[in-house]
Structure formats: C-alpha cells, structure tokens
Amino acid sequence: xxxxxxFPIATVRWDGQTISALPESEIQQQLDILEKAGIREVMLAGxxxxxxxxxxxxHESRKVGDFLRSRGMKGAQHHGVxxxxxxxxxxxxxxxxxxxxxxxxxxxxxxxxLVLHTGKPLGFNxxxxxxxxxxxxxxxxxxxxxxxxxADNLREAGEYAAACxxxxxxxxxxxxxxxxxxEHLPVLLRQVDHPNVGFCLDTGHAWCNGTPIDNWLRExxxxxxxxxxxxxxxxPTISGERGDEHLPxxxxxxxxxxxxxxxxxxxxxxxxxxxxxPWPLENLLEGYLCxxxxxxxxxxxxxxxxxxxx
Numbered sequence: 001x002x003x004x005x006x007f008p009i010a011t012v013r014w015d016g017q018t019i020s021a022l023p024e025s026e027i028q029q030q031l032d033i034l035e036k037a038g039i040r041e042v043m044l045a046g047x048x049x050x051x052x053x054x055x056x057x058x059h060e061s062r063k064v065g066d067f068l069r070s071r072g073m074k075g076a077q078h079h080g081v082x083x084x085x086x087x088x089x090x091x092x093x094x095x096x097x098x099x100x101x102x103x104x105x106x107x108x109x110x111x112x113x114l115v116l117h118t119g120k121p122l123g124f125n126x127x128x129x130x131x132x133x134x135x136x137x138x139x140x141x142x143x144x145x146x147x148x149x150x151a152d153n154l155r156e157a158g159e160y161a162a163a164c165x166x167x168x169x170x171x172x173x174x175x176x177x178x179x180x181x182x183e184h185l186p187v188l189l190r191q192v193d194h195p196n197v198g199f200c201l202d203t204g205h206a207w208c209n210g211t212p213i214d215n216w217l218r219e220x221x222x223x224x225x226x227x228x229x230x231x232x233x234x235x236p237t238i239s240g241e242r243g244d245e246h247l248p249x250x251x252x253x254x255x256x257x258x259x260x261x262x263x264x265x266x267x268x269x270x271x272x273x274x275x276x277x278p279w280p281l282e283n284l285l286e287g288y289l290c291x292x293x294x295x296x297x298x299x300x301x302x303x304x305x306x307x308x309x310x
C-alpha cells in the first residue's frame with residue numbers, strides 16, 4: 001500500500017499580530033503546481049479567533065474550501081489554534097465557543113481533521129506566556145484538576161466535531177508546550193475517551209526533543225488520525241534549543257524506513273501530511289516530484305526489507 005500524500009499550502013499570512021488573506025492568484029498558483037505533481041490533498045492553517053484578522057474568517061474559509069472542491073481536491077487537515085481551558089472552576093463557555101469556531105472553519109475548508117496543540121490557556125498566545133499561565137493554573141488548582149478541565153472541554157468539542165463530520169487530532173509538542181509530551185498526552189487522550197478526538201504524530205517534534213517516534217506509535221497508534229512528517233538532525237542548535245528544522249524527509253537523520261514500518265504496524269492507512277519545505281518557487285514542481293519519489297522509495301524499502309529496529 002502506498003500512502004496518499006498531502007503538502008501544505010499558504011492561504012493566509014501572519015505578521016506576528018494580524019492574519020491577512022493571500023491573493024486568490026497566489027493560492028491558485030500553489031494548487032496548480034500541486035495538481036501537476038498529482039497531489040489531491042493539502043494542509044491548511046491559520047483560521048481561528050486567537051489573533052485579529054483583516055478579513056472575515058467565515059467567508060474566507062468557505063472561499064478556500066470552494067477552490068478545493070472545484071478542483072476535486074480537499075484539505076487533509078487544518079492546523080488551527082484554540083484555547084484548551086481557562087481557570088478551573090470558572091465558566092469554560094468562551095473556550096468551547098472558540099474550539100467550535102475552529103471546527104466550523106475546518107469544515108468550511110473541506111478538511112477532515114482539525115489539528116490543535118493542547119494545554120493552551122484562554123487569552124495567552126506566545127509560547128512563554130502560555131507556559132507561564134499553565135504553570136500558574138497547575139500550581140493553584142493542581143495538575144490533575146487542570147487536565148480534567150481540558151479533557152472535559154475536548155470531549156465537548158469532540159461531540160460538536162462529530163456532528164460536523166470532523167475529527168480533532170492533538171499534536172505532540174514534546175516538552176515545548178504543556179501536555180504535549182509522552183508523559184501527559186496519552187493520559188489526556190485516554191481521559192477524553194471520544195472517538196472524534198485523537199492524535200497527530202509530529203515526527204520532527206519527537207526527534208529533535210529525544211522522544212523515540214516508536215514510543216508515540218506504541219502509545220497512541222490506535223488514536224492516530226493524521227501526521228506532520230518532517231525531518232531534522234535531532235540535535236540542539238547553537239542557542240541550546242532543539243532544532244525543529246522542518247526539513248523534507250531525507251535531509252535530516254530520521255530513519256524513515258523505521259517510521260514507515262511503525263505506521264504499518266499501527267495500522268495507519270490515512271493520508272500522510274508533510275509539514276516540510278518550502279522549495280524555491282521557480283523549482284517548486286521539481287521539489288514536490290523529488291519529495292514524492294523519495295518517499296515512495298522509502299515505502300518500497302520498508303515493505304521489502306522491514307525496519308532497522310531490533
């Protein structure tokens with residue numbers, strides 16, 4: 001079995017404060033190139049209510065979804081941003097409202113899966129801010145209480161997602177953001193226990209933070225709904241931070257034969273979404289074709305020879 005492959009396209013631009021829509025011509029140009037490469041599914045991002053926008057989200061997300069439908073294409077996933085909770089013991093209504101709006105935008109985009117990070121408190125967007133806010137809430141109320149609140153909110157969002165034909169996939173962040181590591185995320189998803197709330201495997205996050213990708217597949221392979229496939233060298237940068245380089249597979253040090261064997265073992269049959277690139281625009285089609293060919297060779301090698309794992 002060869003996996004269906006999906007690549008990201010840009011439909012919005014974020015300048016650090018405000019989201020703006022890209023011109024239709026730029027979006028259509030990207031889709032033209034992907035169609036020439038034989039790609040029928042795309043990764044979309046940026047439709048949410050956590051930052052201000054220069055356009056109307058409902059209208060713009062429907063427009064992009066219509067672009068895809070008119071070509072017989074679809075969104076493999078929409079990477080959104082939404083809070084997971086606010087202070088335990090207080091109303092979670094605004095958290096739920098924002099989660100539901102992200103689900104609505106995902107449906108508008110003709111995508112099947114909404115990918116989210118979890119552990120984000122309402123009202124905090126930068127990673128240092130949200131980590132500090134999470135730690136304050138966990139210290140004040142206890143980690144178990146915070147996780148219970150997050151689980152309740154995700155379960156309610158899962159009910160709404162099911163009615164919209166959408167699944168929510170929580171991405172592993174491996175120590176960069178709260179509740180996204182191998183210690184907490186599997187516990188949280190078992191706690192949510194909803195068929196429309198599952199897991200997004202980010203290979204690069206796992207590799208550059210020292211978590212074996214096999215561990216994630218063993219823990220959550222049965223809840224694996226989608227992927228972020230990208231490569232890195234698995235080592236700290238000069239600044240001491242881990243290098244999440246988002247390289248195309250083959251440009252870093254991940255053993256893709258092992259990853260494919262792990263995906264096969266987990267029974268994963270959905271579209272594989274690549275979160276890598278971009279290549280220079282003048283060579284974009286060639287870049288996609290090379291990436292696709294390399295991945296197909298990796299699949300053939302994995303199926304013929306198995307993995308290097310012992």
